[in-house]
Amino acid sequence: MNDFTGFPGIGKATAIPNLFFSAVLPRLESPDALLAFLWVSRLAQAQRGEARCASAAVIWAEPAARASFEAFGGGKAGLDSGLARCLELRALIAIRLRGAGVDEAVYFPNDPVSRRTVTASGAANSACAPKRQSFRWSSRTAPGHFPAL
Incomplete structure (x- = not known):
């Protein structure tokens, strides 16, 4: 992006809570976690509705995300x-979505709307799931706790 001339005065933006800078950022040891948080935030905020999330596959499919991870985030x-x-x-x-040949985690920024969505997902199919497939949430895994993804 050699022709970058600056950000517009008015344009789309991704909101990052101020608490991130004092409570989370100092605890990150490498660029990969920072990039992961930024891309989940960016892709989730671009969505409409309460279920605003992104899977690793969705993040990796985003050309700019892939390029940033390949450049300095460990691929x-x-x-x-x-x-x-x-x-x-x-x-x-x-939360982990399972069913119809799919087994993947979807990630949400940890905010009140996302917490409500994740809590409610135990009783119904996730709104993040593609409409053409049926998914079941596994109650054996607590939201946000996956030993290996």
Whole structure:
């Protein structure tokens, strides 16, 4: 992006809570977790409705996200480890979608709307799931706690 001339005065933006800078950022040890948090936040905020989330596959499919992880975030392995670290720090929360040949985690910024969505997902199919498939949430895994993704 050699022709970058600056940000517009008015434009789309991704909100990052101020608490992130004092409570989470100092605890990040590598760029992969920072990138994971930023990309989940960016992609989740671009969505409408209460279920605003992103899977690792969705993040990796975003060309700019992939390029940033490949440049200095450890590639695909860095994305996976960054998401895991954000879960450990509780900056992100997640649920696992299972069914119709799919078994994947979807990640949410840890905010009140996302917490309500994750809590409610135990009783119904996740609104993050593609409409063409049916998914079941596994109650055996607590939201936000995945030993290995």
